[in-house]
Amino acid sequence: MNNPLLEFTEKGIYCSEAKVYLDPWKPVEKAIITHGHADHSRWGHKKYITHHTNVPIIKHRLGDINVSGVKWNETFTINNVKFSLHPAGHIIGSSQVRVEHKGEVWVFTGDYKTEDDGISTSYEIVKCDTFITECTFGLPAFKWTPQQEVMDSINNWWLENQAEGKTSILFGYSLGKAQRLLKYLNPEIGKIYTHGAIEKMTEVLRPIVDFPETTLITRETQKKELLGNIVLAPPSAHGSTWIRKMVPYVTGSASGWMTFRGARRRRAIDKGFVLSDHCDWTGLLDSINATGAEKIICTHGYTDIFSKYLREQGYDARTEETQYGEDETASENEVELVQSKQ
Amino acid sequence: MKKFASLIKTLDSTTKTNTKVSALAAYFVDANDEDKVWTIAILSHRRPPRPVNTTLLRQWASELSKIPMWLFEESYHIVGDLAETIALVIPFAAKETDKSLTQFLNEMILLKKKSEEDKKAYLFENWESLDYYERFVFTKLITGGFRIGVSQKLMTKALSKATGINEDILAYKLMGNWDPSAITFQKLVLEENKSDYLSKPYPFYLAYAIENEVEDLGDVNEWSAEHKWDGIRSQTIFRNDEFFVWSRGEELVTDKYPEFETLIGIIPNGTVIDAEILPFTENTIGTFNDLQSRIGRKTVTKSLLKKVPVILKAYDLLEWEGKDIRQLPFVERRKLLEKLFRKVTSNNENLPLHLSETISFDNWEAVAEEREKSRELHSEGLMLKRKNSPYQVGRKKGDWWKWKVDPLTIDAVLTYAMRGHGRRSNLFTDYTFALWNENEDGKKELVTFAKAYSGLTDAEFRKVDAWIKKNTLERYGPVRSVTPEHVFEIAFEGIALSKRHKSGIATRFPRILRWRKDKKIDEANTLADLKALIPTIKKVANENVKS
Numbered sequence: 066m067n068n069p070l071l072e073f074t075e076k077g078i079y080c081s082e083a084k085v086y087l088d089p090w091k092p093v094e095k096a097i098i099t100h101g102h103a104d105h106s107r108w109g110h111k112k113y114i115t116h117h118t119n120v121p122i123i124k125h126r127l128g129d130i131n132v133s134g135v136k137w138n139e140t141f142t143i144n145n146v147k148f149s150l151h152p153a154g155h156i157i158g159s160s161q162v163r164v165e166h167k168g169e170v171w172v173f174t175g176d177y178k179t180e181d182d183g184i185s186t187s188y189e190i191v192k193c194d195t196f197i198t199e200c201t202f203g204l205p206a207f208k209w210t211p212q213q214e215v216m217d218s219i220n221n222w223w224l225e226n227q228a229e230g231k232t233s234i235l236f237g238y239s240l241g242k243a244q245r246l247l248k249y250l251n252p253e254i255g256k257i258y259t260h261g262a263i264e265k266m267t268e269v270l271r272p273i274v275d276f277p278e279t280t281l282i283t284r285e286t287q288k289k290e291l292l293g294n295i296v297l298a299p300p301s302a303h304g305s306t307w308i309r310k311m312v313p314y315v316t317g318s319a320s321g322w323m324t325f326r327g328a329r330r331r332r333a334i335d336k337g338f339v340l341s342d343h344c345d346w347t348g349l350l351d352s353i354n355a356t357g358a359e360k361i362i363c364t365h366g367y368t369d370i371f372s373k374y375l376r377e378q379g380y381d382a383r384t385e386e387t388q389y390g391e392d393e394t395a396s397e398n399e400v401e402l403v404q405s406k407q
Numbered sequence: 408m409k410k411f412a413s414l415i416k417t418l419d420s421t422t423k424t425n426t427k428v429s430a431l432a433a434y435f436v437d438a439n440d441e442d443k444v445w446t447i448a449i450l451s452h453r454r455p456p457r458p459v460n461t462t463l464l465r466q467w468a469s470e471l472s473k474i475p476m477w478l479f480e481e482s483y484h485i486v487g488d489l490a491e492t493i494a495l496v497i498p499f500a501a502k503e504t505d506k507s508l509t510q511f512l513n514e515m516i517l518l519k520k521k522s523e524e525d526k527k528a529y530l531f532e533n534w535e536s537l538d539y540y541e542r543f544v545f546t547k548l549i550t551g552g553f554r555i556g557v558s559q560k561l562m563t564k565a566l567s568k569a570t571g572i573n574e575d576i577l578a579y580k581l582m583g584n585w586d587p588s589a590i591t592f593q594k595l596v597l598e599e600n601k602s603d604y605l606s607k608p609y610p611f612y613l614a615y616a617i618e619n620e621v622e623d624l625g626d627v628n629e630w631s632a633e634h635k636w637d638g639i640r641s642q643t644i645f646r647n648d649e650f651f652v653w654s655r656g657e658e659l660v661t662d663k664y665p666e667f668e669t670l671i672g673i674i675p676n677g678t679v680i681d682a683e684i685l686p687f688t689e690n691t692i693g694t695f696n697d698l699q700s701r702i703g704r705k706t707v708t709k710s711l712l713k714k715v716p717v718i719l720k721a722y723d724l725l726e727w728e729g730k731d732i733r734q735l736p737f738v739e740r741r742k743l744l745e746k747l748f749r750k751v752t753s754n755n756e757n758l759p760l761h762l763s764e765t766i767s768f769d770n771w772e773a774v775a776e777e778r779e780k781s782r783e784l785h786s787e788g789l790m791l792k793r794k795n796s797p798y799q800v801g802r803k804k805g806d807w808w809k810w811k812v813d814p815l816t817i818d819a820v821l822t823y824a825m826r827g828h829g830r831r832s833n834l835f836t837d838y839t840f841a842l843w844n845e846n847e848d849g850k851k852e853l854v855t856f857a858k859a860y861s862g863l864t865d866a867e868f869r870k871v872d873a874w875i876k877k878n879t880l881e882r883y884g885p886v887r888s889v890t891p892e893h894v895f896e897i898a899f900e901g902i903a904l905s906k907r908h909k910s911g912i913a914t915r916f917p918r919i920l921r922w923r924k925d926k927k928i929d930e931a932n933t934l935a936d937l938k939a940l941i942p943t944i945k946k947v948a949n950e951n952v953k954s
Contacts, residue, residue, distance in 0.1 A: 206482045323496065
């Protein structure tokens with residue numbers, strides 16, 4: 066019997082036919098990269114292939130690498146294996162990878178979400194035989210409310226804090242969540258300040274997306290001028306001396322994990338907003354159904370529980386160990402990191 | 408219900424006491440009187456009895472959300488709270504309800520007697536017509552245990568803010584067995600009652616742990632030492648032929664200690680005693696473990712009174728002949744206390760009133776020696792009080808110091824882990840530890856001896872959590888057995904033989920002292936090492952006052 070089209074090896078997901086890895090976690094010759102988060106685009110590969118909007122992102126993060134950008138739905142063939150990238154809707158420039166060989170089609174999602182956030186190109190359903198999916202939020206407890214509603218409540222929260230003369234500090238990952246929040250914050254309420262990591266990443270993305278104006282917080286920034294305004298910061302900044310200088314402030318966090326009361330209290334965050342760049346339970350089930358795939362491989366998240374449920378629903382579903390969700394900008398993402406090691 | 412749910416949401420989304428008090432106070436101004444009474448009842452643990460058991464709740468929630476039972480259970484283990492899980496998994500229906508909190512509670516009271524079908528229909532209807540937070544609160548009311556970081560004290564504070572009535576008086580008004588479905592807000596809270604002032608306690612004077620060497624306290628002759636008894640610090644008030652017992656948390660707990668009623672008439676009116684409530688049988692002070700069965704109970708049965716009788720071990724006298732004497736020097740107050748004690752005990756036998764003996768020493772070495780006896784005496788160590796100190800308010804440094812015995816410690820192996828609750832749900836932070844023991848075949852095996860869930864930093868917990876997730880051997884519901892690999896130093900305050908424990912030993916307040924990364928599991932202690940730590944218990948005579 067031939068090797069399966071995609072195999073799970075020590076270095077990552079491997080197509081032996083084409084000698085290409087997908088989002089490998091160890092250095093390889095040639096890697097197709099779904100998106101710019103650190104657990105998917107790692108340092109040290111000789112050749113990177115990714116969507117062209119992701120090129121500036123990974124160059125910013127990984128430095129001078131050998132990378133070529135491709136368009137959505139543009140088929141490129143390596144050793145008779147056809148590859149194409151399709152929007153995953155996770156963050157700006159995030160793709161699913163479609164792999165076709167001898168009439169058999171596999172799709173690797175990387176990370177994805179089904180709701181159109183208006184800045185990442187909207188998730189596309191790609192028909193396939195085998196679907197390799199994440200299931201970060203693969204529990205029926207996770208149900209997202211529409212982005213508009215969440216953003217309205219964030220803007221209202223900002224207004225409330227402003228009325229009390231306090232600074233709002235909103236935590237979100239520096240790549241993806243921060244820009245999604247920024248895009249929909251209402252600049253009429255006040256000024257939007259940023260932490261350096263977020264400011265730099267946003268700078269990289271400004272040529273692609275139209276964002277409201279931001280002001281970088283520097284040593285010279287006076288505490289007084291922040292009052293009533295909002296600060297976008299990565300989660301790692303929580304509890305740091307950088308933040309403590311901003312009293313009086315109120316903290317908020319935007320993440321799927323904010324579903325759990327415990328997650329918010331554990332991190333001592335005042336207000337939690339449930340806003341995720343991953344699929345919720347229904348989003349996962351609907352997209353799996355829509356691909357028409359019979360074989361499902363779960364890579365990270367509540368994999369055991371989710372694949373067991375899929376098997377009960379009649380899918381040929383299994384779990385494969387990967388290192389996704391593990392290292393994703395470790396300090397910046399610790400709640401998520403801990404969860405996805407399930 | 409909308410108002411109450413939004414109150415709970417606000418309380419839930421802040422860690423700041425002041426914000427909580429303001430939110431509650433605003434609610435107490437705004438809500439209707441019936442709902443206020445019920446809110447007070449709920450926050451002081453006076454819920455109606457649980458109308459539906461949790462097994463049925465789980466079944467029905469899984470049915471309504473169309474997910475298999477095992478998936479519901481897995482979700483519950485991960486979320487860590489049943490009401491929260493139910494509120495999360497049930498699909499949102501666009502129905503609405505305007506029923507008040509009182510209506511809901513009245514329905515729940517009636518629900519208890521209804522048939523299973525009626526119960527199910529009631530739950531389905533309400534689960535589907537409430538939004539997420541209302542559903543969470545509704546289910547919480549059914550399952551009980553409304554722990555949302557609002558103590559009775561905080562609630563009383565807010566009520567005081569809203570009504571302008573003194574906090575201590577409110578605390579007194581709210582005690583006892585009132586029925587929230589029968590009493591009015593006017594009667595419960597607003598109406599003035601002469602007896603409200605009778606129970607008013609003095610703020611407790613609390614001590615810090617000694618920081619430096621005990622010799623640094625100076626001349627030993629200026630100090631009085633006594634044992635720091637391991638029970639419930641309390642203030643007992645005798646006024647107007649009534650008595651009131653306050654715990655250190657400033658909770659009125661009179662109902663829980665009916666045996667002190669015999670002291671009325673014997674101890675004159677206008678007397679307030681600072682004392683430790685201690686279990687006492689067969690002329691021996693019991694352990695805190697014994698007392699625990701008295702603390703948790705709402706109603707104190709006759710058999711419990713007989714099984715765990717308690718006494719007051721008196722430390723200090725705060726009011727005498729109706730006068731506040733807290734400004735008198737400690738030795739003077741003690742003289743009055745001892746005079747009172749001798750007088751009442753000479754005429755009456757077996758009173759539940761004992762004296763905590765003060766001990767004078769010539770040098771600090773002798774004090775240190777006395778401290779070494781603490782464990783045998785079931786005390787936590789010594790209290791050192793400056794002889795001329797007044798009785799101060801709150802926790803103050805300088806005149807009073809606690810000098811506790813060092814905790815006992817042992818090196819144990821991590822064997823099981825469970826997810827924490829509340830703030831720690833979804834992190835494995837509740838651990839079970841084991842010690843080595845030789846079984847009948849002479850083989851070494853690990854025997855569970857204690858559970859601990861505190862003592863590590865958040866960062867350490869995260870590391871252990873990540874390790875547990877990678878090194879799980881088996882899962883038993885929420886519990887995982889893990890590869891025996893890590894050794895932790897476990898500290899605990901007390902130790903006693905116990906039939907209820909697999910190891911045959913119960914430890915008091917076990918907690919993790921540190922992660923012994925330097926030790927391999929072979930170097931962990933044995934059960935025999937642990938048993939060797941059990942002190943031989945001394946009988947304590949009551950009257951041997953040395954000072």
